[in-house]
């Protein structure tokens with residue numbers, strides 16, 4: 496990015512402006528004086544002009560706001576000159592506070608204005624460096640953010656597996672970027688021109704899975720008024736991403752295995768074997784080997800899918816990426832932000848580093864998005880993020896989400912204890928499925944045995960239990 500130069504956009508009809516411009520020119524500044532917003536935007540586009548100087552009157556004060564709305568991210572750092580702050584309306588004062596780098600009230604001497612302009616130029620240069628740094632954090636071809644060794648390792652693995660046309664099993668906690676990883680593999684593979692289709696195996700209604708995956712012929716069952724191709728066929732020459740593969744019912748696992756072995760499908764009610772060239776990527780946040788041990792997942796299918804492996808790291812394993820990620824999402828949601836928000840307060844960055852991020856990067860996406868909507872100040876505070884500083888001197892109030900998480904965690908531990916740590920029984924008492932309970936155990940980092948004393952914890956492992964340590 497080009498270094499910011501000493502070019503200034505000067506705005507206003509104040510009688511002192513021409514003399515001020517003349518004097519400042521002696522300090523090496525050059526000036527543009529646009530007549531309207533359109534001209535101002537053209538100057539920003541065509542020249543390396545990063546500083547605005549504005550003599551604020553009621554009719555000019557909204558220009559910084561209009562320019563910021565028209566060119567995102569904000570193009571200029573504004574230095575505001577004000578004859579008399581007290582005479583400005585509240586709205587004008589608010590606009591100055593929200594959109595301008597600095598202001599100077601009368602008496603307006605050139606030396607002090609020059610100091611402010613130097614400061615604004617320094618800020619523009621700092622921003623250029625920051626933008627360059629942020630771009631370097633973003634792995635361009637994968638559209639993934641993070642530059643730490645664990646993320647570098649992930650990128651290398653993605654590149655390696657992308658070049659081989661074999662199934663890949665992507666493992667990692669919820670929200671760590673498994674789907675993003677699958678997309679990156681597809682986009683870097685020779686199939687990138689073909690479709691990339693996603694099936695969430697846990698979300699398909701039991702009665703529809705077969706038809707959704709394999710399609711059906713007209714009249715195959717009541718309501719099948721016409722032929723429908725399934726998502727496997729629709730992924731021909733592309734990639735099919737099977738998310739939450741651990742949730743696929745056992746009977747469907749047999750059909751999927753058959754497809755992977757023959758690369759042909761039978762539509763429901765069909766007699767013809769249809770060849771389909773598609774690469775399958777699968778993801779799971781549960782331990783499939785343990786699911787195999789419990790009899791919940793077919794061993795032959797596991798081996799078919801587990802040809803190549805990619806593991807997405809939990810966010811707490813690469814805390815140095817927290818700030819670049821937060822800034823990345825800040826920019827992504829920039830257009831939805833309330834006018835004043837400029838970034839994160841130092842305290843927010845500290846609490847984000849301290850937070851454990853059980854929901855990983857998805858949790859960060861949600862917290863940043865919410866904070867940008869809720870924030871009423873220039874900088875996002877820990878409270879806006881729903882995170883309070885935890886340094887042993889708690890401020891006494893938990894966010895609603897933290898309170899909910901704590902209550903959920905306690906309810907699960909209590910149900911496990913009451914049910915002698917039998918997953919099925921505890922899940923029944925909590926009125927949730929076993930799969931959901933496993934997920935919650937992982938989310939809260941609860942050991943199934945928690946609360947048991949050492950001597951009592953060696954009960955036999957049955958198909959109803961899971962070991963999360």
Ligand SMILES: Nc1ncnc2c1ncn2[C@@H]1O[C@H](COP(=O)(O)OP(=O)(O)OP(=O)(O)O)[C@@H](O)[C@H]1O
Pocket residue numbers: 638639640641667668669670671672673674675676738780807823856857860
């Ligand atoms: N390295 C990254 N850089 C930028 N955004 C990311 C990164 N990793 C994940 N995300 C974003 O985080 C969110 C969650 O990612 P994704 O859906 O890929 O996770 P997941 O592991 O598949 O989640 P789940 O297990 O819940 O299905 C998405 O909005 C995704 O774009």
